[in-house]
Amino acid sequence: AGPRLFLVEEQEGMRRGLQRYLMQRGFRCDAFASANEALRVMQASALPDALITEVVLDGAEAGLDLLRAVRSDARLCAMPVVLLTARGMTSDRIGGYNAGASAYLSKPFQPDELLAVVRAVTSNAMLAQHMTASGEVQALR
Numbered sequence: 321a322g323p324r325l326f327l328v329e330e331q332e333g334m335r336r337g338l339q340r341y342l343m344q345r346g347f348r349c350d351a352f353a354s355a356n357e358a359l360r361v362m363q364a365s366a367l368p369d370a371l372i373t374e375v376v377l378d379g380a381e382a383g384l385d386l387l388r389a390v391r392s393d394a395r396l397c398a399m400p401v402v403l404l405t406a407r408g409m410t411s412d413r414i415g416g417y418n419a420g421a422s423a424y425l426s427k428p429f430q431p432d433e434l435l436a437v438v439r440a441v442t443s444n445a446m447l448a449q450h451m452t453a454s455g456e457v458q459a460l461r
Contacts, residue, residue, distance in 0.1 A: 322346035323369035323442040328358045328386065329404070330377050338372075341431050342438070354378070355386035362396060369442045372434075375405035375416065384419050391420040400441035404429070 325347050329335040332353070339351040350368070352358040355377055362368065371390060375383040383403060390396045400422040405412065408426035416424045423437045 321348050323438075324348040324350070324366075325438065325442075326358050326362065326368040326371045326373075327351045328353075328355055328371070328373035328377065328383065330354070330374060338431070338434070342435070345435055347438070355382040359386055359389055362390070363393070367396065367399060370400040370402065370422075370438060372402045372404060372438065375403050375407060375412075384416070387416075387419050387421060402434075402437055402441060404434075 322345075325342060327335060327339055327342070327349055329338065329351070330353050335351045335353065339349045342349045350361070352361070355373065358371070358373070362371075371386075373383040373386055375381060377383055383405070387401050387403065390399060390401055401420065402423045402425065403416045403421045404425050404427060405416075406427045413424045413426075422441045425434060425437060
C-alpha cells in the first residue's frame, strides 16, 4: 500500500472528493472534518506519512493550530504538512510557512497539483527518514 495521508477538510463534498482522488492514485487516506479529531487519532495511533489540512475550519484558523500542535509534538514534528486555503495572499502563505508548513496550496487548485505536492513531500520525508535510520545524515555533517 502507498503512503498514508490524513486529510482535514470541513466541507464534506471536498473532503470525499479529495479522499477518493488520492486513494485512486495509490494513497491510503483517512479523512476528518475537524482538526481536533485528526490530532486525537494521530496522537493515539500510527502516524500518517503526511497531513493535508484546510487552514480555516469552523471559522477559525484551526488548521494552523493543528500545524503548530504537530510541530510541537516530538512524535509528529517531522511529518510533512500541506496547507489548503482560499487565502492566497502572499502574507497568508508566508504565515503558513513560518508556522512550519511543508507546502501551501491556494484554492481553487487542480487535483494534479495537490498530487504532485503530496508525492514530493512524502518522498522527501521518506528519503530523510531512510537517511536518518541508516546513519547517512551523520556522514553528511
